[in-house]
Structures are given as C-alpha cells and as structure tokens.
Amino acid sequence: MRKSDNKITTCYTSLECNSCKILQKRKFTDGDFVFSSSENCSDCDGKMMITKIFGVTMD
Amino acid sequence: MDFNFDEFLAWVGEDIDTLMMLIWIIPVIVFVFYGQRIQLLISSNEIKKDIDKLEEYTASTKKDFLNYVKNNLTSKTDPSKRLDSFFDYFTIMPVDMDPNGIISKINHLVRSREDFIRLQINGMFSDLSSVELSKLQNLLEIVTTLQLFYKHTRHLYLTAKKQKNFPLILPLQMMIPFIMEEAVALKDAMPAIKKGQPIGDSIGPMIVGQMMLDTTKESAAFETVWSKTTFEDRELFLLKAEGPNATVGRPGDGFEKIISNKKPDLVIMIDASLKLEGEDSASIAKGFGAAIGGIGTERFKIEEIATKNQIPILALVIKQSIHEAITLMTQTIADKANAVRDELHQMIRENTTSGQTVLVIGVGNTIGVSQ
Numbered sequence: 404m405r406k407s408d409n410k411i412t413t414c415y416t417s418l419e420c421n422s423c424k425i426l427q428k429r430k431f432t433d434g435d436f437v438f439s440s441s442e443n444c445s446d447c448d449g450k451m452m453i454t455k456i457f458g459v460t461m462d
Numbered sequence: 463m464d465f466n467f468d469e470f471l472a473w474v475g476e477d478i479d480t481l482m483m484l485i486w487i488i489p490v491i492v493f494v495f496y497g498q499r500i501q502l503l504i505s506s507n508e509i510k511k512d513i514d515k516l517e518e519y520t521a522s523t524k525k526d527f528l529n530y531v532k533n534n535l536t537s538k539t540d541p542s543k544r545l546d547s548f549f550d551y552f553t554i555m556p557v558d559m560d561p562n563g564i565i566s567k568i569n570h571l572v573r574s575r576e577d578f579i580r581l582q583i584n585g586m587f588s589d590l591s592s593v594e595l596s597k598l599q600n601l602l603e604i605v606t607t608l609q610l611f612y613k614h615t616r617h618l619y620l621t622a623k624k625q626k627n628f629p630l631i632l633p634l635q636m637m638i639p640f641i642m643e644e645a646v647a648l649k650d651a652m653p654a655i656k657k658g659q660p661i662g663d664s665i666g667p668m669i670v671g672q673m674m675l676d677t678t679k680e681s682a683a684f685e686t687v688w689s690k691t692t693f694e695d696r697e698l699f700l701l702k703a704e705g706p707n708a709t710v711g712r713p714g715d716g717f718e719k720i721i722s723n724k725k726p727d728l729v730i731m732i733d734a735s736l737k738l739e740g741e742d743s744a745s746i747a748k749g750f751g752a753a754i755g756g757i758g759t760e761r762f763k764i765e766e767i768a769t770k771n772q773i774p775i776l777a778l779v780i781k782q783s784i785h786e787a788i789t790l791m792t793q794t795i796a797d798k799a800n801a802v803r804d805e806l807h808q809m810i811r812e813n814t815t816s817g818q819t820v821l822v823i824g825v826g827n828t829i830g831v832s833q
Contacts, residue, residue, distance in 0.1 A: 436706035458790035
C-alpha cells in the first residue's frame with residue numbers, strides 16, 4: 404500500500420482455479436507473479452493460477 | 463529648485479488629467495525597461511518550485527533504493543558508496559554528423575552500458591537471482607534518470623538567472639510540465655518495481671505470456687523467450703521477454719533467430735502506447751508498423767528484417783498515460799487482457815489464411831509476468 408498525493412493504492416492478486424475455474428481475489432503478497440500457481444483451490448483442491456495483479460486507487 | 467508639495471497638490475487638483483497620465487505612463491516605462499526581468503522573476507519562481515520537487519524526488523528515490531538494497535540483499539562490503547557512483551554515470555552518444563551506421567553504434571553503446579552495470583551489480587552482492595538483478599537495474603535507472611532531470615533543469619534555470627536572460631528560461635518553462643509528469647511517474651514506479659509487480663507496460667507480455675502457457679519455451683535471445691502454438695490452422699510463433707524478470711528483453715535479436723528457423727507470413731506486435739490527451743485509458747487501437755518504444759535500435763532491427771523479407775507488420779496497442787505505463791498496472795488495463803486477445807485472434811483471422819505462420823511479439827517490460 405502506498406500513499407501519493409492523498410491517494411492510496413492497494414495491490415490485489417486475482418487467481419483462477421485450473422479445475423473448477425472459480426475466481427478469487429486477495430491482497431498481493433511478496434513472491435506473487437502472473438501465471439504462477441502455488442496455492443490450492445479451497446473448493447476442489449485443484450491448482451490456483453494467478454491471472455492478474457493490479458492496483459486499485461482510492462482517494 | 464525647492465519643491466513645494468502644497469503647490470504641486472494645488473496644480474494636480476486643477477489638472478486631474480495630468481495625474482492620470484502619470485499613473486499610466488510610469489508602469490509603461492517600468493515595463494518597457496524592466497518587463498523581461500519581471501517576467502523572468504515570475505517564471506523562475508514557478509520553475510524553482512518544480513526544481514525543488516525534482517530534488518526531493520531524487521533524494522527520496524535514492525534513499526529508498528539504498529534502503530531496499532541494505533534490507534533485502536547480502537553484500538560483503540557496504541554497497542552504498544559504489545552504488546552512489548553509478549547515479550552519476552553518463553552516456554556519450556555517438557557522433558551523428560555522418561549518420562551512416564549510427565544505429566549499430568548506439569546499440570553497442572547501450573548494450574555495453576547495460577552489461578557493465580549488470581556485471582558490477584552482480585559482483586557486489588552474493589546469491590543474486592536474475593529477477594533481483596533486473597529489479598536493481600530498473601531501480602538504478604529510475605534514480606539516474608531523476609538525477610539527470612534535476613541536474614539539467616537546475617543548470618538551465620541557474621544559467622538564465624545568472625545571465626538575466628529571459629528567452630533562455632522560455633524553453634524550460636514550456637518543457638517543465640512534461641518533465642514533472644515523467645518525474646512523478648518515475649517516483650511512483652519505485653514501489654511496484656521493488657515488489658516485482660506488473661506495470662502498465664507489462665500488458666503486451668501478459669497477453670503473449672498466457673498464450674505461451676503449456677508450450678515449450680526456448681531462449682530466443684538474451685532475456686527473451688519464444689515458443690510455438692497453433693490457432694485455427696495457423697502456426698503461431700510467440701515471442702516475449704523472459705518473465706518475471708524486470709526486463710524488455712531483445713525482441714530484435716529474437717526475431718532474427720526465429721526467421722532463421724522459419725519465415726513468418728505476418729508479424730503482430732502487442733504493446734502499451736502513450737495515449738493522446740482526451741483518449742480513454744486502456745482503449746485498444748490497431749495499426750501498421752512496429753509497435754515498440756525505447757531508443758529505437760530494436761525497432762530498427764525489426765523493421766529491417768521485415769523489409770528484407772517482405773513481411774507485413776501490424777500493431778495492436780493498449781493506450782495509457784506515462785504514469786499508468788510505468789507504475790503498478792491498473793485494474794482497467796488488467797481487465798482489458800481478454801479483449802486484446804480477442805482483437806489479436808480477429809487480426810490473425812482477417813490477415814492470414816489456413817496454413818500460414820504468424821509471429822506474435824509481446825513488447826514491454828515483463829516484470830511480475832511469467833509465461
């Protein structure tokens with residue numbers, strides 16, 4: 404999270420399960436990069452792949 | 463001669479027009495003789511505020527960079543002093559009086575500089591991964607560029623003030639908003655680079671990277687990978703910088719290697735492009751020609767190979783501001799990935815027939831994006 408000119412940007416990681424295609428969004432953690440799969444799906448135990456990493460800015 | 467104030471007031475009282483004339487004439491005379499100096503004073507005050515901001519950005523990014531190095535990397539000796547000397551490194555561009563062959567000279571110069579910095583940083587720290595090394599190169603580039611902006615603007619400002627030369631400050635007054643826009647973007651790029659997060663410019667490698675999943679990747683050039691896949695009876699060659707490193711790779715060299723294997727019938731380049739004022743962020747535009755930024759050497763190489771082999775080049779760009787291009791990727795840009803992929807497929811369908819080969823190049827910094 405960073406603050407610039409009263410704007411706060413939070414970085415999020417978007418993941419998709421390779422098996423059940425469920426989508427999840429969580430806050431970015433160090434070591435995340437797009438198209439890496441390190442987590443298991445909470446629904447079907449399949450592999451989750453990071454599809455997007457992006458910032459959301461709030462005033 | 464004795465001046466009698468009462469007499470003067472009495473005279474003025476009789477002739478109010480003369481007083482009004484004096485009130486108008488004095489400022490005119492002042493502006494005729496001192497107009498430029500007054501303008502210089504006003505303009506230079508505004509510029510000074512921006513120069514102070516540039517100084518602050520340079521100092522804060524430098525401190526940020528050195529703290530990052532101290533907290534995240536292991537070094538035998540204190541690297542601050544050596545890194546500090548890198549901030550002042552300069553590049554002397556080749557003589558352009560005879561422009562023949564200048565591209566290869568610039569290419570050699572830029573690559574020598576990159577190789578030198580890479581070698582020096584690599585020798586300074588132990589167990590440095592390629593991702594970390596590329597991040598350090600990018601961070602160093604940010605600090606060096608901000609320092610260069612600060613020093614050059616300060617030089618022009620001080621020269622104009624010293625010589626009391628108003629015309630000299632005019633070009634600076636015109637350029638400073640653009641310099642500040644880029645400086646703010648560079649300052650704001652630091653957190654994303656430090657954490658290895660994708661930036662707006664990573665959208666091209668992100669699209670090609672997804673197409674490369676489940677294919678066999680091979681090295682095409684330094685920090686550049688390629689692979690093969692198929693799409694509706696067409697053979698696709700995919701080329702991008704090697705992620706998740708913070709690098710743009712060498713697509714020109716990669717194209718050269720691919721063409722020695724098999725000549726593609728069409729080249730499509732996907733890249734982030736600076737939007738014009740009034741254009742929407744993340745809007746998609748299609749066009750002709752090599753979509754690639756930088757100093758121009760990679761574009762030259764791609765254009766030369768394409769011309770020699772009579773291969774048409776199409777461009778697919780995602781519009782964004784300079785700030786969006788080098789800072790953490792916005793949700794609007796990230797959400798456009800599927801739409802860009804659909805446009806790419808449409809371009810392939812419209813411009814090739816079954817059995818043909820297409821080279822798709824994902825241009826840009828692939829930080830935080832693998833394949």
